[in-house]
Amino acid sequence: MRVSLHPTLLRRQLDSRLKKLTTSQPVLAASLVRITKFCGRRSCRCYRGEKHVAYHLSYKVRQKTQTVYVPVDLLEEVRSWIDEHRRLKRLLQEISQLTLALVRGHAQARQRRRGRP
Ligand SMILES: [Zn+2]
Incomplete structure (x- = not known):
């Protein structure tokens, strides 16, 4: 992202x-782990x-990692809720x-008005 220093453009x-x-959907701050x-049953395909x-x-809750199982039928929705969190985080x-650029630009404009470089 290019940050302009012109206050009008910045605004x-x-x-x-x-x-x-x-947003119009749930937002989830978590990562999906596969x-x-x-299971160990002899008759099962995993055997x-x-x-x-x-x-x-x-x-994470207070620096401790927590996990929660995701039912398969909810998987796609959960993915989109995580994506939504990513989008909002990037936006923020x-x-x-x-x-910040607005604050910097304001300080620079004041210095210029006072005749300093
Ligand atoms: Zn199995």
């Missing part, structure tokens, strides 16, 4: 991002090497960068 870039800072399991595939979510980072 325009900020406004366009602020408008996107909305695991393979071996012949075809392991069971399962998914769980991994997330850009908004923060632009807001």
